[in-house]
Amino acid sequence: MPPLPILLDQYIIKTKEKINKSNLKVYCKAYIEVLGEYEGKKNFFPNKTDRIILHLKKCIHFAKKTTPK
Numbered sequence: 001m002p003p004l005p006i007l008l009d010q011y012i013i014k015t016k017e018k019i020n021k022s023n024l025k026v027y028c029k030a031y032i033e034v035l036g037e038y039e040g041k042k043n044f045f046p047n048k049t050d051r052i053i054l055h056l057k058k059c060i061h062f063a064k065k066t067t068p069k
Helices: 004-008 029-035 049-058 060-066
Strands: 012-018 024-028
Touching: 004 049, 012 029, 024 029, 024 049, 029 060
Parallel strands: none
Antiparallel strands: 012 024
């Protein structure tokens, strides 16, 4: 099984914009698809695995997209 960060890459968009010295901005793909480019990019988080998982657990757009009907 591939490592967790590789699995998460299909659900997030990484940028080269820095939040601080070591962390980059990351956006949720499902959030941007539902709300659009401008509104979806208002919600960002650092590129740390624990923060990405925390966001995906709370994101209703991600849950709707990934759960079978």
